[in-house]
Amino acid sequence: MAFFVGNDITSHLIVGQVLSDVLRAGHTPYICYTHQQPGARAEPELRELFRYERTLLHSWVHPYLDSLPAPLHGTLLSPAGIAKLHRDKAVVRVVEDVNDPAFIAYLAAEDVRAGFSVRCYQKFRAPLINHFRPEPGEPALFANLHPGILPRYRGVLTFARSMLQGETEAGFTLHRVNEDWDAGGIVSLSTAPLRYDRSVLENMTDQRGQAAGLLLDAIEQAAAHGRWTDRPQDPAEAGYYSHLRRADLDELHRKGIELFRPRAVIELLVDAFTRAGSPESFELRGILAGITSRRPEAVGTPV
Template identity: 30%
Template sequence: MRILVCTKMDLAGALILNTLLPRLADCKVMVLMSEKTRPVENTVPELAEIKFYERDLPVDILFPLLDRAEVGRGEAPRARLETFAALSARYGITIESITDLNGPDGEARIRAFAPDLTISARFSLIFKPNTYDIPPLGTYNIHPGALPRYAGLFAPFRCMLDGSDAIGCTLHRVDKGIDTGPIVGIGYLPVDRSRSLLWHVVNTYRPGLDLFLAMLDGLRQGREPQYAVQDFSQRQYVSLPGAEPFADFRAKGLKLFEPNEYLEILSGFLPPDMAMPSAVARAVNNGRGDPCCSAPA
């Protein structure tokens, strides 16, 4: 089977590929990566902070250091998690950035690969019919929120702010709307209020990935997915938050970021014999305005 995987060039995207690619080893896979930054992510301090830890630090600082260190390691023990470059080399797959998904070039790239199935998870670009109709088995999205209520952006934040006990992750088929397609299933990550938003974000996708892999096993055996139509009367589509919701989040004693927890996540990418690079540790501990990303004392 030929599978197109669409995700984001950030920490969560790397974790998604580390989960998916070992399970797709018998498939022909191409990966397309979005790198989109919305203007508000550079103007709202909390969003800029989150962007730094989700994207800038791992992709621009840690992963290049690890890729350089990998040269010449030979048979030395490998890390539990791998960078984008290491994943590409290990599985012999193409991992490419894309900015214009539905234009002539983007459509041509997808048609040239001729996927049987497309799966999107944390992909910042919106599919249109000329691209989501290409794979005969369909295009599916893993949305980090329970649809239809948590449509739109930043759903784990909204869910925690609402005081929910669990964050849903929805596997749905892509159609002409945004987060509107029929639902295959919803998995849930229990909310742990002692942990940060960032921890919840990077872990929310796993239940949706499990649903996708189960669906894929069914497709391989000739079973068609069963769908549930969304009740749009329950839909609450929201974009990225401004300052006030972040103030409410902190007032509830919730954290956006926690340094030790974050370093624990990053440590999964380190070989067993490597310490955390000092440049990364300094950036985390000294870093990008910790007061806005921690619970108040």
């Protein structure tokens, strides 16, 4: 099975949590890391969110972990750490274009027949989707783990949209991939209460265990039956949200809703990738605290 993984904290936490169960079940995961670039015209708050949600992980946490003599057992791993520790059981790749014909041919040659997108922001095209069809005309064994309750909250930053709307809960939806954004049949759904004393990012990462459970259930069903049962989304209930605009960000501020809290992000990364009380945890916490105490531009520039 292939995992198409975004370059954000949440997707790495979810896939890292799933990995041990997938390996224990005897499956060979093909973990395909993808990348999203910051929007050139994004508002300052969104650029800062990008730095904390993505750049800290890739420019500082992963290089620090990869500098250690060996991967830290019992913690989440960097892509290089997964490749090193599980080199005979998992395949790790960086994929620039998931729709590249050569990449699809590679999946076919490796007989990878089920796919899962975890916050991959590339648009999946028909050739890749068709690769995951068990037979022509059958639904593809290809699902997207969407952070948002479908069909009402399609699009991006839907936890922020849910909090702007004053919702009492938010969640993750596992749905089939088709060529439309977030529109395929719903395979499964999980929800949890929103906490307005926590940031948008914290509310989303708090649900990573439930999100991982959706993936594991679908993997088990695919392995046992080669199919999923799904229900179509009702277009009349659908709502699609693009990136937050200035007015949206101002409203978040007026309502006292934070996109993220820097100290909480640091603690989340340290707790996920090092053992509590270990020398590595103190060292990584110090590195991240030092980097984030500098001017914002420094967050993306290792020294």
